[in-house]
Amino acid sequence: MGENLFVGMAKGLRTWLESNHFLPIVTDVFLMLLAVVGVLGFLFLNALFLIYYDRKFGAWVQARLGPNRVGPRGIFQTVADTLKLFAKEIFIPNNVDRWPYLLAPVLIFTIPVMLFLVIPFGKGMVPYDLNLGVLYLVAVTSVETIVLWMAGWSSNNKYSLLGAMRSVAQMLSYEMPVIFAMLSVVMMAGSMKLSDIVAAQQKVWFIFLQPVGFLIYFIAVNAEFKRTPFDLVEGESEIISGPYTEYSGMNFALFFLAEYTNFMIGAIMVTTLFLGGWNAPFGWTFIPSWLWFIIKMYFVITLYMWTRWTFLRIRIDQMLNFAWKFLLPVSLVNIFVTGVGLYLYRMIRW
Amino acid sequence: MFNGEVIAFAIVAFLLIFSALGVVFMRNIVHSVLFLAATFVLMAVTYLMLDAGFLAGIQLVVYAGAVSIMVVFAVMLTKRSDLHETNLFNSLTIPGAIISLLVFLGLSWVVVKTPWNIAERPLVDPMAINKIADLMFGKFVIPFEVVAVLLLVALIGAIILALEVKPQK
Numbered sequence: 014m015g016e017n018l019f020v021g022m023a024k025g026l027r028t029w030l031e032s033n034h035f036l037p038i039v040t041d042v043f044l045m046l047l048a049v050v051g052v053l054g055f056l057f058l059n060a061l062f063l064i065y066y067d068r069k070f071g072a073w074v075q076a077r078l079g080p081n082r083v084g085p086r087g088i089f090q091t092v093a094d095t096l097k098l099f100a101k102e103i104f105i106p107n108n109v110d111r112w113p114y115l116l117a118p119v120l121i122f123t124i125p126v127m128l129f130l131v132i133p134f135g136k137g138m139v140p141y142d143l144n145l146g147v148l149y150l151v152a153v154t155s156v157e158t159i160v161l162w163m164a165g166w167s168s169n170n171k172y173s174l175l176g177a178m179r180s181v182a183q184m185l186s187y188e189m190p191v192i193f194a195m196l197s198v199v200m201m202a203g204s205m206k207l208s209d210i211v212a213a214q215q216k217v218w219f220i221f222l223q224p225v226g227f228l229i230y231f232i233a234v235n236a237e238f239k240r241t242p243f244d245l246v247e248g249e250s251e252i253i254s255g256p257y258t259e260y261s262g263m264n265f266a267l268f269f270l271a272e273y274t275n276f277m278i279g280a281i282m283v284t285t286l287f288l289g290g291w292n293a294p295f296g297w298t299f300i301p302s303w304l305w306f307i308i309k310m311y312f313v314i315t316l317y318m319w320t321r322w323t324f325l326r327i328r329i330d331q332m333l334n335f336a337w338k339f340l341l342p343v344s345l346v347n348i349f350v351t352g353v354g355l356y357l358y359r360m361i362r363w
Numbered sequence: 364m365f366n367g368e369v370i371a372f373a374i375v376a377f378l379l380i381f382s383a384l385g386v387v388f389m390r391n392i393v394h395s396v397l398f399l400a401a402t403f404v405l406m407a408v409t410y411l412m413l414d415a416g417f418l419a420g421i422q423l424v425v426y427a428g429a430v431s432i433m434v435v436f437a438v439m440l441t442k443r444s445d446l447h448e449t450n451l452f453n454s455l456t457i458p459g460a461i462i463s464l465l466v467f468l469g470l471s472w473v474v475v476k477t478p479w480n481i482a483e484r485p486l487v488d489p490m491a492i493n494k495i496a497d498l499m500f501g502k503f504v505i506p507f508e509v510v511a512v513l514l515l516v517a518l519i520g521a522i523i524l525a526l527e528v529k530p531q532k
Binding site for chain 1: 492
């Protein structure tokens, strides 16, 4: 019943618009804008909830209360915080490099929003089913480094610059394992299209066929999106908060939002590549596909939060060594084994 | 003539040339590199408009993604105090102008002389990479492997250069 809720709504709207003799281009543009609004709404609502969930989960892990004053069980705490950030003055320090300083928060939020273009949210619910989906994700994410660097450099603050340098080192070293783990999935699915990858997992999820790939991806994505134990870029106890140090008000809020959006993208990618995307497990199709997607996404998010509140922050040399001397060789071996395995499988089947 | 494609191309081309000029005319080397990143991204957009999605993706990963390293080096290799005057002009205006004019004329000559075959419709699915893979691992497998060996040599060389020199006992 709920399965075709969103697809049906879009279809109904299209027929209504067409029956009212709008120009075809007007219909297309209107529906596209609606998809954008839908994605942004999904993003904001989830980010709003995620911040609350993160704080509550952390409080639970550490046996304290967490936010509990605003609304029942503190559920409106994030709303109050957001309103506060809206009302705050945007404070620009004296000697910042003005243009890059003001552009960075805008750009840093644009990039993760762009990633939502190719995500299959449910059966037939892809904003744009790009043939090169995986490559698109890798390509767009790689631009993020320079934007974060821009923020850190233009702030004219040594802590910002240190954080920016760290972010460059971190993103570069962890991009490789991420790409290689994605590649092993692409090899098994035989396509870079995300909807094809989801379809290939209809019977067996790739986490069972690619357990090593899953572990590499899970760790490396955590590092790429800079969550504890890999949050050296911010490292509050060492460098205040890295590239975000000099930002205030809505500028800071945009960085914060981008971080949670990235977090969400990470969970979504793990879901799509390894946990079967919107496919229902055990044939439980009475729960609609988009709801399965959200359930799996929140499962992965909870795993990441568990990691965050369990592990300590590691040192920068440990982090780089881990990427280059452990994750990279393992992912290369994984690709090799996957290739040989696929070849043997094909030979046996013939 | 003035359909959406042409207008979009005009906008992108204008921005592309603007940021390319920014790379040359900015006096601060970090600003130059930021404009360079913008140039690379806009070039990827141009590739997309030419239906070369794979190339656009690679352009983003290889150029726009790695350009941040260049910024890091730019900052590490220059003194912070005089970063505002790090990308200076020299006095060789006339030889520079002659060389750029020659390059421009040469490129224009090539563009005009090439017989362009205009296809009525796209020959392959613009976003398909299977054809690229077939060519890379079939017809052009030897150049591909040679490039791979070359990169490996560069990688090993970089590691050897970066190795710590142990004090001799």
